[in-house]
Amino acid sequence: MAQSLFINPTPTLCFKGQSKNHGNVLFNANKPNPWKSSLAKSTSPRALETEIPTHWYNIIADLPIKPPPPLHPKTFAPLQPQDLSHLFPDELIKQEASDERFIVIPDEVVDIYRLWRPTPLIRAKRLEKLLDTPARIYYKYEGVSPAGSHKPNTAVPQVWYNAQQGVKNVVWQVRASYDQKPYRKLMMQTWGAKVHPSPSNLTESGRKILEMDPLSPGSLGIAISEAVEMAALNEDTKYCLGSVLNHVLLHQTVIGEECIKQMEDLGETPDVIIGCTGGGSNFAGLCFPFIREKLKGKMNPLIRAVEPTACPSLTKGGLRYHGMAPLLSHIYELGFMEAIAIPQTECFRGAIQFARSEGLIPAPEPTHAIAAAIREALHCKESGESKVILMAMCGHDN
Numbered sequence: 485m486a487q488s489l490f491i492n493p494t495p496t497l498c499f500k501g502q503s504k505n506h507g508n509v510l511f512n513a514n515k516p517n518p519w520k521s522s523l524a525k526s527t528s529p530r531a532l533e534t535e536i537p538t539h540w541y542n543i544i545a546d547l548p549i550k551p552p553p554p555l556h557p558k559t560f561a562p563l564q565p566q567d568l569s570h571l572f573p574d575e576l577i578k579q580e581a582s583d584e585r586f587i588v589i590p591d592e593v594v595d596i597y598r599l600w601r602p603t604p605l606i607r608a609k610r611l612e613k614l615l616d617t618p619a620r621i622y623y624k625y626e627g628v629s630p631a632g633s634h635k636p637n638t639a640v641p642q643v644w645y646n647a648q649q650g651v652k653n654v655v656w657q658v659r660a661s662y663d664q665k666p667y668r669k670l671m672m673q674t675w676g677a678k679v680h681p682s683p684s685n686l687t688e689s690g691r692k693i694l695e696m697d698p699l700s701p702g703s704l705g706i707a708i709s710e711a712v713e714m715a716a717l718n719e720d721t722k723y724c725l726g727s728v729l730n731h732v733l734l735h736q737t738v739i740g741e742e743c744i745k746q747m748e749d750l751g752e753t754p755d756v757i758i759g760c761t762g763g764g765s766n767f768a769g770l771c772f773p774f775i776r777e778k779l780k781g782k783m784n785p786l787i788r789a790v791e792p793t794a795c796p797s798l799t800k801g802g803l804r805y806h807g808m809a810p811l812l813s814h815i816y817e818l819g820f821m822e823a824i825a826i827p828q829t830e831c832f833r834g835a836i837q838f839a840r841s842e843g844l845i846p847a848p849e850p851t852h853a854i855a856a857a858i859r860e861a862l863h864c865k866e867s868g869e870s871k872v873i874l875m876a877m878c879g880h881d882n
């Protein structure tokens with residue numbers, strides 16, 4: 485097995501393994517790297533020497549004001565671990581409430597991460613040329629994972645901790661996505677999942693919705709209600725979430741930990757770090773380790789979240805449920821980052837420019853980060869500044 489080649493008997497604090505990985509191609513660190521000579525000549529240099537982190541970074545440990553505790557939806561008292569035990573396995577509940585700075589990534593999870601990690605850090609030289617900017621634009625590309633995005637960084641450990649407790653999982657997908665995104669459903673089914681369009685008639689909450697509206701297209705809220713109900717009623721079933729929760733953001737910090745090292749290897753320090761925010765997980769994953777370095781006074785990048793003007797949350801706030809990670813909202817309130825909103829047409833325009841220069845067709849979400857990076861690069865063109873712009877490119881369009 486190739487994996488056995490990459491175990492380092494003396495791991496350092498945050499990084500382990502002798503693995504060197506170009507995209508998703510692994511090779512033995514003790515043998516000459518067949519990719520190196522061709523890459524050295526490449527116009528898009530990729531950091532090659534990175535290793536997979538052995539720890540996730542928990543930013544809560546470094547915050548001067550801790551985030552307020554989540555409240556019980558019925559009593560409004562702070563949630564206790566036992567309130568969550570029917571939803572999540574014990575280890576994930578601990579991670580949700582932890583204030584430990586570093587949390588060890590289980591070896592078996594690291595082994596699976598090796599399928600696509602470390603992910604490449606790519607300089608967008610062709611985009612720079614197209615924009616005629618003196619800025620240097622880098623993107624950390626999570627699209628090399630099997631699912632084509634950053635999501636497996638947390639899906640894998642969530643499944644692993646659940647499996648340790650003998651949990652079985654099923655998936656509820658919003659009916660509209662079930663019909664409109666058939667490839668996502670097919671991918672999940674190919675990997676062995678049972679996928680139900682929500683609202684379904686398998687749960688009380690789903691049946692109630694269907695009674696009122698048999699053609700309901702579903703919503704994230706309804707799908708969550710069905711999944712939570714299933715988890716609450718069945719001993720062997722738990723609930724998993726792909727964003728928003730503290731432990732999801734925690735797992736995504738492998739992105740930023742790798743990237744700090746990759747930027748160091750290239751001799752670069754970011755002036756601006758940009759990422760899109762839906763629930764906040766890919767953005768937090770890239771930025772939290774950089775915020776740590778910023779708090780230590782090692783660098784001073786601007787950290788900028790980008791959301792759609794059509795459904796803003798950080799830039800509008802308000803008293804409604806906005807679906808943004810509470811931890812990220814707290815960090816925003818503390819002033820460690822800024823947020824902007826960009827209209828869809830500008831995002832699509834940016835995505836086309838990116839696809840036609842860099843070759844990758846981005847997922848809809850990172851088009852927001854791309855548009856913001858292009859804005860920044862064009863400002864640099866006007867001002868003549870050669871800023872280093874680092875962007876989270878969290879997935880491709882599949």
Ligand SMILES: Cc1ncc(COP(=O)(O)O)c(C=O)c1O
Nearest residue numbers: 633727762763764765766849879
């Ligand atoms: C590729 C991709 N990027 C980004 C997101 C937004 O989520 P988050 O803000 O948690 O990264 C999603 C949401 O599902 C996604 O599929």
